[in-house]
Amino acid sequence: MLTRPRLRFFTALRSPISTRRLATESRLASDHVRIVEVGPRDGLQNEKQSISMETKLDMIQRLAKTGVTTIEAGSFVPAKWVPQMASTSEICQKLLVSPPSAQHTIAYNYLVPNIKGLESLVKIMDETGVPADATGVDSKAATTTEISLFAAATEAFSKANTNCTIAESLERIKPIVALAKTRNIRVRGYVSVALGCPYEGPEVNPSTVADITASLLEMGADEVSVADTTGMGTAPRTMELLQALKAAGIANTDLALHFHDTYGQALVNTLVGLEHGIRIFDSSVGGLGGCPYSKGATGNVSTEDLIHTVHSLGMHTGVNLEEMSRIGSWISGELGRANDSRAGKATLGRLSG
Numbered sequence: 001m002l003t004r005p006r007l008r009f010f011t012a013l014r015s016p017i018s019t020r021r022l023a024t025e026s027r028l029a030s031d032h033v034r035i036v037e038v039g040p041r042d043g044l045q046n047e048k049q050s051i052s053m054e055t056k057l058d059m060i061q062r063l064a065k066t067g068v069t070t071i072e073a074g075s076f077v078p079a080k081w082v083p084q085m086a087s088t089s090e091i092c093q094k095l096l097v098s099p100p101s102a103q104h105t106i107a108y109n110y111l112v113p114n115i116k117g118l119e120s121l122v123k124i125m126d127e128t129g130v131p132a133d134a135t136g137v138d139s140k141a142a143t144t145t146e147i148s149l150f151a152a153a154t155e156a157f158s159k160a161n162t163n164c165t166i167a168e169s170l171e172r173i174k175p176i177v178a179l180a181k182t183r184n185i186r187v188r189g190y191v192s193v194a195l196g197c198p199y200e201g202p203e204v205n206p207s208t209v210a211d212i213t214a215s216l217l218e219m220g221a222d223e224v225s226v227a228d229t230t231g232m233g234t235a236p237r238t239m240e241l242l243q244a245l246k247a248a249g250i251a252n253t254d255l256a257l258h259f260h261d262t263y264g265q266a267l268v269n270t271l272v273g274l275e276h277g278i279r280i281f282d283s284s285v286g287g288l289g290g291c292p293y294s295k296g297a298t299g300n301v302s303t304e305d306l307i308h309t310v311h312s313l314g315m316h317t318g319v320n321l322e323e324m325s326r327i328g329s330w331i332s333g334e335l336g337r338a339n340d341s342r343a344g345k346a347t348l349g350r351l352s353g
């Protein structure tokens with residue numbers, strides 16, 4: 001029977017406001033939280049109905065105006081595996097040639113499952129002549145191009161998601177990172193099913209997650225997003241995982257957290273991450289999402305809810321909640337699905353009086 005770590009954050013919440021604020025502030029290394037908007041990729045990859053390239057591009061263009069600095073724009077995967085991502089090449093080409101106007105540099109990120117995926121991206125970069133770091137090209141439309149690659153914390157999920165073992169997937173990743181580095185492409189790693197696996201259950205070994213995270217960083221990943229793919233994570237198990245990552249010598253600045261909200265625990269787990277010092281969180285506008293290889297998993301934590309929570313703590317994201325809420329409502333309407341963001345709906349309700 002595992003002894004779960006005690007949660008200091010919730011002790012702090014029971015203190016009077018002024019003490020609480022001071023206690024929280026003293027623990028916060030920085031009060032800026034970077035949001036990685038995964039809606040156009042993780043959010044849309046599991047939608048049953050086909051979504052046009054124009055709608056996806058429109059979504060990305062709207063997101064670029066909210067203040068968010070990293071947007072997952074698609075994935076270079078075989079269409080037979082994830083049909084919804086079939087328009088990624090076209091989207092990538094358009095974002096490189098005429099990036100949406102924005103007041104700041106935006107990193108457009110593409111998921112690649114293997115070297116072939118990265119080669120497809122590099123080919124488009126070569127054809128358009130736009131380098132991975134185009135910040136010097138036009139300050140109004142500055143962009144960078146990033147990739148994400150992924151490994152899983154369980155053998156069963158690794159097999160289902162990438163058709164190979166964990167060890168094989170790490171071998172597969174090495175040349176991808178090497179090629180990315182020669183092209184100045186920033187690399188994000190993902191460790192999926194870190195807090196629960198659809199095939200092996202909720203008790204995923206935190207040391208396995210820490211080992212895989214360390215391997216990805218050693219290979220040259222610039223940050224690793226630890227993902228609760230199934231949403232089975234709880235606050236004590238999130239804390240336990242973060243402690244295992246710390247014990248393995250992994251710096252908080254190298255980590256992001258990626259929560260799905262299947263059991264309604266994503267924001268609770270986010271608070272645990274914030275308390276621990278993590279400052280990068282993935283989320284999806286309107287709470288879109290679900291993983292094709294995790295049956296029943298619902299969307300990511302909604303970006304609107306994440307912004308609202310972070311701002312309520314006196315921290316900042318640089319992302320406009322009202323704009324994000326409008327996008328959540330719009331894209332939900334386009335997809336004919338319910339808007340899964342409570343903060344988004346409440347914000348729009350307040351704005352409409």
Ligand SMILES: CC(C)(COP(=O)([O-])OP(=O)([O-])OC[C@H]1O[C@@H](n2cnc3c(N)ncnc32)[C@H](O)[C@@H]1OP(=O)([O-])[O-])[C@@H](O)C(=O)NCCC(=O)NCCSC(=O)C[C@@](C)(O)CC(=O)[O-]
Pocket residue numbers: 042045075076077078079081082111113114116117118120150161162163190191192193227228229258291292293
């Ligand atoms: C890794 C593979 C490709 C292995 O799939 P495989 O079938 O073993 O691949 P293969 O190397 O045997 O190739 C089979 C065919 O696919 C082609 N092919 C091969 N690679 C590519 C490519 N990149 N782009 C386009 N085509 C490709 C290849 O050329 C060949 O074509 P054929 O000769 O049959 O005509 C497959 O398992 C795969 O694509 N898996 C990814 C599935 C996926 O996208 N899952 C969802 C994303 S992960 C996720 O959502 C979790 C995350 C990240 O959000 C975090 C979280 O919450 O956990």
